Amino acid sequence: MKTIEFKQLDETLFYKKLPNGLDVYILPKKGFSKTFVTFTTKYGSIDRTFVPIGESEAITVPDGIAHFLEHKMFEKEDGDVFQQFSEAGASANAFTSFTRTAYLFSATDHIYKSTETLLNFVQEPYFTEKTVEKEKGIIGQEITMYDDQADWRLYFGAIENMYHNHPVKIDIAGTIESIDKITAEHLYTCYNTFYHPSNMLLFVVGAIDPTEMMAFIEDNQSKKEFPEPTQIQRHFEEEPTDVAIKERELKMDVQKPKVYVGLKAKQTDLSGDEMLKHELSVQIALECLYGRASDFYTDVYENGLIDESFAYDFSLEKGYGFALIGSDSSEPDQLADKIKEVINNAESLLTSDGIERVKRKKIGFYLRALNSMEFIANQFTRYEFNEMDLFDAVPAIEKLTLEDVVEALKTIQGESQQTVFKVLPSSERAE
Amino acid sequence: MTIGGIFLFLSTQIAEGVNLHIRQTTQFKTVSFSIKFRAPLDQQTAAERAVLSNVLQHSNGKFKKSAEFRSYLDDLFGTVLYFDASKRGSEHTLLLNVETVNDQYLQQNKVFNEVLELINTAILEPNYENGTFVPSIVEREKEMIIQRIQSIFDEKTRYAQHRLTQILRPNHPASISANGTIDTVKAITPESLTKAYETMINEDRIDIYVVGDIDVEAVQKKLTEALPFKDRTPKKAEPVTNESKPEKEYTKEQQEMKQGKLHIGFSTPVRFGDEDYAKMQIFNGIFGGYAHSKLFMNVREKESLAYYASSSYNSQYGLVYVVSGIEPSNEKKATDVIKEQLEAMKNGEITDLELSQTKAMLVNQLKETLDLARGQIEIFDQYKQLDETFSVDTWKERWDQVTKEDVQKMASQVQLEAIYFLSGKEA
Numbered sequence: 022m023k024t025i026e027f028k029q030l031d032e033t034l035f036y037k038k039l040p041n042g043l044d045v046y047i048l049p050k051k052g053f054s055k056t057f058v059t060f061t062t063k064y065g066s067i068d069r070t071f072v073p074i075g076e077s078e079a080i081t082v083p084d085g086i087a088h089f090l091e092h093k094m095f096e097k098e099d100g101d102v103f104q105q106f107s108e109a110g111a112s113a114n115a116f117t118s119f120t121r122t123a124y125l126f127s128a129t130d131h132i133y134k135s136t137e138t139l140l141n142f143v144q145e146p147y148f149t150e151k152t153v154e155k156e157k158g159i160i161g162q163e164i165t166m167y168d169d170q171a172d173w174r175l176y177f178g179a180i181e182n183m184y185h186n187h188p189v190k191i192d193i194a195g196t197i198e199s200i201d202k203i204t205a206e207h208l209y210t211c212y213n214t215f216y217h218p219s220n221m222l223l224f225v226v227g228a229i230d231p232t233e234m235m236a237f238i239e240d241n242q243s244k245k246e247f248p249e250p251t252q253i254q255r256h257f258e259e260e261p262t263d264v265a266i267k268e269r270e271l272k273m274d275v276q277k278p279k280v281y282v283g284l285k286a287k288q289t290d291l292s293g294d295e296m297l298k299h300e301l302s303v304q305i306a307l308e309c310l311y312g313r314a315s316d317f318y319t320d321v322y323e324n325g326l327i328d329e330s331f332a333y334d335f336s337l338e339k340g341y342g343f344a345l346i347g348s349d350s351s352e353p354d355q356l357a358d359k360i361k362e363v364i365n366n367a368e369s370l371l372t373s374d375g376i377e378r379v380k381r382k383k384i385g386f387y388l389r390a391l392n393s394m395e396f397i398a399n400q401f402t403r404y405e406f407n408e409m410d411l412f413d414a415v416p417a418i419e420k421l422t423l424e425d426v427v428e429a430l431k432t433i434q435g436e437s438q439q440t441v442f443k444v445l446p447s448s449e450r451a452e
Numbered sequence: 453m454t455i456g457g458i459f460l461f462l463s464t465q466i467a468e469g470v471n472l473h474i475r476q477t478t479q480f481k482t483v484s485f486s487i488k489f490r491a492p493l494d495q496q497t498a499a500e501r502a503v504l505s506n507v508l509q510h511s512n513g514k515f516k517k518s519a520e521f522r523s524y525l526d527d528l529f530g531t532v533l534y535f536d537a538s539k540r541g542s543e544h545t546l547l548l549n550v551e552t553v554n555d556q557y558l559q560q561n562k563v564f565n566e567v568l569e570l571i572n573t574a575i576l577e578p579n580y581e582n583g584t585f586v587p588s589i590v591e592r593e594k595e596m597i598i599q600r601i602q603s604i605f606d607e608k609t610r611y612a613q614h615r616l617t618q619i620l621r622p623n624h625p626a627s628i629s630a631n632g633t634i635d636t637v638k639a640i641t642p643e644s645l646t647k648a649y650e651t652m653i654n655e656d657r658i659d660i661y662v663v664g665d666i667d668v669e670a671v672q673k674k675l676t677e678a679l680p681f682k683d684r685t686p687k688k689a690e691p692v693t694n695e696s697k698p699e700k701e702y703t704k705e706q707q708e709m710k711q712g713k714l715h716i717g718f719s720t721p722v723r724f725g726d727e728d729y730a731k732m733q734i735f736n737g738i739f740g741g742y743a744h745s746k747l748f749m750n751v752r753e754k755e756s757l758a759y760y761a762s763s764s765y766n767s768q769y770g771l772v773y774v775v776s777g778i779e780p781s782n783e784k785k786a787t788d789v790i791k792e793q794l795e796a797m798k799n800g801e802i803t804d805l806e807l808s809q810t811k812a813m814l815v816n817q818l819k820e821t822l823d824l825a826r827g828q829i830e831i832f833d834q835y836k837q838l839d840e841t842f843s844v845d846t847w848k849e850r851w852d853q854v855t856k857e858d859v860q861k862m863a864s865q866v867q868l869e870a871i872y873f874l875s876g877k878e879a
Contacts, residue, residue: 052479103743110812158756274708385530
């Protein structure tokens with residue numbers, strides 16, 4: 022077992038790669054009664070074209086399958102896994118993102134029992150045509166729920182605008198039509214390919230003894246058999262740098278228009294320290310340009326172009342990346358123009374003083390976030406899948422310079438990388 | 453500091469009606485403050501105090517521009533500082549929450565004293581111009597609150613819940629929003645807002661909380677100096693009654709949307725702090741509070757009618773809400789399945805497993821909440837109304853003692869009062 026100490030943060034992380042390839046990380050937290058465990062596979066909605074384990078030809082599976090698989094993992098021959106977690110007083114859950122599927126629980130008692138439940142239910146698939154059919158009604162309602170959420174449609178509309186080919190533009194849950202095509206056989210193919218321990222990471226954080234917990238996990242894993250790990254082959258089509266659609270709108274039953282400006286990233290092949298530095302630089306640039314202390318924010322706030330829904334964010338993974346900036350606004354076009362004006366003139370707006378201030382804010386953010394077990398486990402996993410280290414973030418921020426930030430921002434700054442997506446009220450409403 | 457599950461806050465009165473509660477712990481990398489101003493809830497005071505929380509958030513006598521205020525907070529290692537409006541029972545709360553990094557994790561800087569000074573500025577040095585809040589800021593923040601109220605319409609689940617509450621308990625604290633109404637917000641002037649602020653500072657009941665790795669005596673002394681509130685005899689809020697009855701038993705409304713939102717309101721005579729309160733919590737856990745509950749297992753898992761189907765117990769108002777998102781054509785079937793789950797409980801169809809799962813989940817939930825600084829503050833703040841020292845062990849014991857018959861009795865007192873269904877226009 023390897024020990025990694027973070028002196029300034031007063032944390033010690035324990036790590037071991039098990040013989041079956043599973044990465045196990047344990048972070049003991051003193052003074053807490055809770056333990057939080059996540060078991061994550063590097064498999065998300067974008068992994069739709071791949072070579073199934075043991076085969077040689079790539080196949081494309083129906084959209085929404087990673088999420089469908091996540092749902093179906095909870096149902097076993099002897100019933101629903103939630104029942105077992107509840108019995109041990111554990112809150113269990115799962116989520117599927119573009120790049121990951123995570124299964125998790127938190128509890129204050131019977132931690133070993135629930136850890137065992139977690140490891141076993143994720144490693145013992147049980148799919149039948151009957152249970153797959155039954156799930157279609159449930160997921161159908163989940164899809165319909167998102168279809169009615171204007172903020173979700175705004176988010177996906179902007180991503181759809183940006184991408185020509187990359188599957189990040191496909192809704193994580195798929196569509197009613199695409200999930201209808203899913204069979205138990207599909208689920209086994211995806212499961213066998215992506216749920217091998219060598220493609221997964223287990224993170225335990227909380228009130229636990231690391232040595233005992235590691236031994237417990239090793240024992241559980243040593244009793245199971247897995248095929249030799251192989252390199253997973255995923256296929257993605259070539260993606261141009263420019264956006265697919267410059268401007269588009271959608272009508273929904275809302276009272277106030279919503280707008281996002283999307284900035285498509287052209288550097289999406291980084292990993293490790295380079296990616297960490299790049300990602301933090303872009304985030305700091307956006308905060309300087311659009312944050313609450315910026316001239317832009319003062320202007321649009323005082324002129325009534327934004328409200329409390331105003332937000333900006335930068336997402337980066339291997340193969341895709343984008344910034345989204347927007348708000349509910351009665352003047353969506355005017356707001357979009359102002360947002361673009363700022364990004365186009367960013368060099369003259371970014372200053373050393375501004376960067377230093379935002380760096381301090383960002384350091385404070387990471388220190389606060391380290392109170393949250395959920396943040397640590399989820400973010401650590403995401404960082405690790407991109408060969409970055411969460412606990413390097415604070416020292417990496419300290420080293421950033423104005424030049425780094427300006428340089429990184431250039432990768433999302435081009436005119437051809439900008440798009441605008443709006444959700445508009447569908448009908449005139451009598452006041 | 454936990455002794456037998458008792459969470460220790462050291463409480464002192466710094467003026468009549470103003471109490472300070474401090475908890476020293478090494479659990480967190482930050483220090484959290486919460487300052488709560490409480491007054492009786494009605495539409496007008498809710499509106500005034502919602503706008504007030506935004507105006508105080510915007511600027512103050514020292515930082516007259518919002519950007520200056522925000523820059524200063526960024527410099528204090530992103531100290532989080534926000535005002536907010538909320539309600540509990542028949543009381544309105546205007547609160548200031550502050551969270552700052554504990555000095556020991558920073559290489560050189562010391563921010564704690566600056567944060568204390570900032571709390572004083574944010575609360576006691578308002579940004580006045582000719583004796584009132586600045587009119588342009590007041591107008592802008594009124595507009596923000598109006599937009600916040602209007603935005604409910606654009607989120608269908610929130611809207612359906614809002615409509616059900618209005619129908620279920622008209623003219624009752626349960627249906628008064630902590631933000632007031634559009635009309636009451638519009639009626640605010642810089643003068644009326646200034647008066648509301650002065651009333652709040654001089655007459656509200658105030659609780660101040662601090663949690664973190666701090667020197668208790670030093671913080672007591674510094675905060676008492678930083679917040680020199682005067683003695684006051686706070687107005688008591690009227691206790692919540694159940695005199696309000698639903699306008700209609702069934703309401704169906706339409707918007708352009710795909711899913712049907714089924715929201716059902718039930719009443720129970722049991723309130724927070726009543727002898728049967730623990731039993732009622734178990735009832736809700738078995739009915740629809742968790743993934744092992746009857747609603748989830750039947751509406752979702754057995755019948756595939758919904759992605760979500762759950763219940764929540766609002767113990768301040770004696771209400772139980774059931775919410776589910778369904779295919780509009782399944783409205784009757786879903787309503788029937790939901791009613792059947794309550795009927796089953798009235799008939800005593802409650803398994804030992806359901807009972808033990810729910811007890812385990814309640815204990816876990818409470819312990820998890822207490823792992824958060826905000827959780828410790830909220831639990832202590834709520835339970836201190838009861839005449840006892842809060843401890844996890846006491847509550848665990850209360851839940852442990854609940855029997856199947858107790859839950860059946862709780863179910864028999866739960867009454868369906870109103871159904872609200874929001875769905876698409878073509879359904």
